[in-house]
Amino acid sequence: MTEDLSREIFGNLDDSSQKIFYALAFISCAIFTWGIWRRVKLWQRGRPDSQRIDWRAVFHNLCTRALAQRSLRATRPKASFAHRMLFWGFLALFIGTILVGIEHYGASIIGKKATEPLFHKGVYFVIYEITLDTFGLLMIGGAVWFALRRMRGDSSMEHRTADWLVLSSIIVLGVTGYLIEGLRIIREATPMPGISFVGYGCSKVFSSAGVNQGNVSSIHFGLWWFHSIIAFGFIAALPFCRLAHAIAAVFSLASSPRPLGQMEPVTMEEVEETGEIGVARLEQFTRSDLLRLDACVSCGRCEDMCPAHEAEKPLSPRSLVQDLRGHMEASSPGPLHGETIDAQTLWACTTCNACNDICPLGVRPADYITDLRRHLIGEGELRGAPAASLQKMQRAGNPWGLPAQDRLTWAKGLNVPTVQDNPGFDVLYWVGCSAAYDRRTMKVARAVAQLLQRAQVNFAVLGPEERCSGESARRMGDEFLFQELAAANIETFTRHNVKKIVTHCPHCLNSLWQDYPQFDGHYEVVHHTQFLGELVTAGKLKAATVMNENVTYHDPCYLARVNGITDAPRNLLPDNLKEMPRHGCQTACCGAGGGRMWFDDSATERIGSGRITEAFNTGAKTVAVSCPFCLTMMTDGIAAKDETVEVRDIAELMADENALKNSDAI
Numbered sequence: 021m022t023e024d025l026s027r028e029i030f031g032n033l034d035d036s037s038q039k040i041f042y043a044l045a046f047i048s049c050a051i052f053t054w055g056i057w058r059r060v061k062l063w064q065r066g067r068p069d070s071q072r073i074d075w076r077a078v079f080h081n082l083c084t085r086a087l088a089q090r091s092l093r094a095t096r097p098k099a100s101f102a103h104r105m106l107f108w109g110f111l112a113l114f115i116g117t118i119l120v121g122i123e124h125y126g127a128s129i130i131g132k133k134a135t136e137p138l139f140h141k142g143v144y145f146v147i148y149e150i151t152l153d154t155f156g157l158l159m160i161g162g163a164v165w166f167a168l169r170r171m172r173g174d175s176s177m178e179h180r181t182a183d184w185l186v187l188s189s190i191i192v193l194g195v196t197g198y199l200i201e202g203l204r205i206i207r208e209a210t211p212m213p214g215i216s217f218v219g220y221g222c223s224k225v226f227s228s229a230g231v232n233q234g235n236v237s238s239i240h241f242g243l244w245w246f247h248s249i250i251a252f253g254f255i256a257a258l259p260f261c262r263l264a265h266a267i268a269a270v271f272s273l274a275s276s277p278r279p280l281g282q283m284e285p286v287t288m289e290e291v292e293e294t295g296e297i298g299v300a301r302l303e304q305f306t307r308s309d310l311l312r313l314d315a316c317v318s319c320g321r322c323e324d325m326c327p328a329h330e331a332e333k334p335l336s337p338r339s340l341v342q343d344l345r346g347h348m349e350a351s352s353p354g355p356l357h358g359e360t361i362d363a364q365t366l367w368a369c370t371t372c373n374a375c376n377d378i379c380p381l382g383v384r385p386a387d388y389i390t391d392l393r394r395h396l397i398g399e400g401e402l403r404g405a406p407a408a409s410l411q412k413m414q415r416a417g418n419p420w421g422l423p424a425q426d427r428l429t430w431a432k433g434l435n436v437p438t439v440q441d442n443p444g445f446d447v448l449y450w451v452g453c454s455a456a457y458d459r460r461t462m463k464v465a466r467a468v469a470q471l472l473q474r475a476q477v478n479f480a481v482l483g484p485e486e487r488c489s490g491e492s493a494r495r496m497g498d499e500f501l502f503q504e505l506a507a508a509n510i511e512t513f514t515r516h517n518v519k520k521i522v523t524h525c526p527h528c529l530n531s532l533w534q535d536y537p538q539f540d541g542h543y544e545v546v547h548h549t550q551f552l553g554e555l556v557t558a559g560k561l562k563a564a565t566v567m568n569e570n571v572t573y574h575d576p577c578y579l580a581r582v583n584g585i586t587d588a589p590r591n592l593l594p595d596n597l598k599e600m601p602r603h604g605c606q607t608a609c610c611g612a613g614g615g616r617m618w619f620d621d622s623a624t625e626r627i628g629s630g631r632i633t634e635a636f637n638t639g640a641k642t643v644a645v646s647c648p649f650c651l652t653m654m655t656d657g658i659a660a661k662d663e664t665v666e667v668r669d670i671a672e673l674m675a676d677e678n679a680l681k682n683s684d685a686i
């Protein structure tokens with residue numbers, strides 16, 4: 021019986037109506053193409069991308085990030101759910117319309133009559149009708165949810181008239197589609213009308229309202245044209261309204277994102293060619309950078325996550341992206357620096373990567389910031405304490421500007437082997453500048469070294485041969501200072517045959533693991549919590565399990581969000597850990613990343629003050645950390661609130677557990 025099931029395409033429309041339909045379809049598609057072409061011309065103002073296209077990755081990203089909408093994260097679960105409904109519903113109806121077009125065009129090519137379907141029949145037709153009726157409901161449901169949210173004023177998006185028109189067009193298209201289906205069921209006396217279950221319901225309503233074979237054709241004809249004209253207007257308007265993001269986002273999401281924490285290197289040849297470093301003008305962004313500006317839908321998710329915005333610094337990643345977009349669109353824009361983007365906005369960023377990570381459309385606000393910072397550094401526009409820290413890195417190889425000979429002060433009395441003392445070491449313990457020169461962090465290095473000694477690990481340190489990893493120099497925009505420091509360290513690693521590095525600093529870890537391979541420095545790099553965890557598993561050390569007071573743990577951005585290391589620290593901490601609301605990969609920044617460590621904000625002005633409150637509100641008496649910058653920021657911030665709460669690195673807690681006296685000698 022199902023073999024006979026089908027429907028006439030363009031039923032109730034004569035030849036001239038069909039010709040007008042195709043003429044309007046052509047016009048709307050032409051306007052659509054022109055609109056897209058205008059955007060493409062804007063994107064082409066950028067420099068070509070250096071990355072080669074990996075088509076397999078493109079296909080994978082297209083399926084997972086764009087079609088399956090996996091890029092929508094757990095934040096705002098209701099909005100994400102509604103977006104999926106709207107997107108999948110719209111996509112299904114779009115595909116359904118294309119299939120009808122193929123059926124009609126294919127049938128006309130081989131000379132079949134409209135009443136003799138090519139493939140739009142039988143079981144296929146049953147599945148088609150049920151699927152499209154279901155997805156149509158999803159589309160309308162999603163659009164209604166967004167409209168209601170706007171009406172309630174809950175939406176964090178800007179309220180533009182065009183957005184209302186878009187949402188109402190989607191709802192009208194969905195509803196009129198069902199009404200036309202109901203009228204068609206009456207007009208054609210379709211067998212098994214229940215497969216188009218929503219349309220069938222509409223037909224019942226129409227019948228009870230007096231629609232019958234005598235008047236159905238004229239109502240169907242009028243409504244069909246109303247629906248078609250709205251659809252053509254919608255297609256033509258698409259590149260000119262917020263929905264344009266759907267097109268740019270497909271490309272943005274399909275491209276392979278650079279791993280969080282990785283930056284594009286600048287070569288000396290590029291600088292010699294252009295005479296500039298970083299981005300001074302819009303054209304110096306890549307084409308995909310410019311395309312991503314169009315993908316931004318101004319949803320504000322990045323702004324919600326931004327610690328600088330939370331601390332009321334003059335930075336909103338959403339506004340930054342929208343300002344850049346406005347600059348791209350302007351017919352005669354002013355200067356990019358100073359007029360479109362203020363230097364204070366750029367220096368407020370901690371490069372915590374929360375914005376890059378959360379953006380559902382693959383926009384990377386922090387990458388624009390670091391590119392723009394490179395220009396400011398190149399022009400010598402950074403002043404004060406952070407500029408001095410860069411000069412000290414250049415002059416002395418560390419941001420404190422202290423002598424390299426002092427790098428082993430922390431190890432006094434511990435008999436820690438250097439690479440000269442123990443050239444056959446298995447593991448290099450990378451101490452970092454903070455533990456080398458900051459008296460509080462020295463205790464962390466002592467704890468780590470003592471734990472390694474207790475577990476009889478064959479390790480060594482570089483001592484005076486170690487130089488700053490250059491991580492904060494790179495994120496502040498001083499690319500060539502970073503490259504100079506990296507080259508010096510890589511040369512030292514090569515000389516001492518370094519294969520495996522353990523470090524307690526997530527910033528150094530990120531640089532050694534993600535930045536150095538760009539300059540042929542390839543090493544196995546692990547965080548001390550990972551390495552100590554292996555020693556605990558091997559029964560060589562005890563985790564910090566016995567504690568009388570409650571503990572909370574602050575995930576460092578560059579350990580958790582950027583490098584995904586969240587379990588290793590927790591495995592070393594007591595079971596009664598009190599998690600902060602923002603934890604794991606969704607952690608909140610302490611305020612020290614991206615070179616902000618070297619800015620001389622007072623404790624109350626610091627970016628991580630919200631995080632301090634969060635830690636404090638857990639009621640924990642110990643805040644465990646696993647990063648020297650977090651240790652400094654959290655210690656200062658918490659001390660200002662309650663001196664009975666202590667901030668300690670996990671290695672220090674483990675040293676207590678393993679009865680090691682780590683802090684006495686320095």
Ligand code: SF4
Nearest residue numbers: 316317319320322379
């Ligand atoms: S950059 Fe991404 S997260 Fe931020 S407003 Fe735009 S679309 Fe939303």
Ligand code: SF4
Nearest residue numbers: 326369370372373375
């Ligand atoms: S990286 Fe962090 S601080 Fe910088 S703009 Fe993004 S969310 Fe804000």
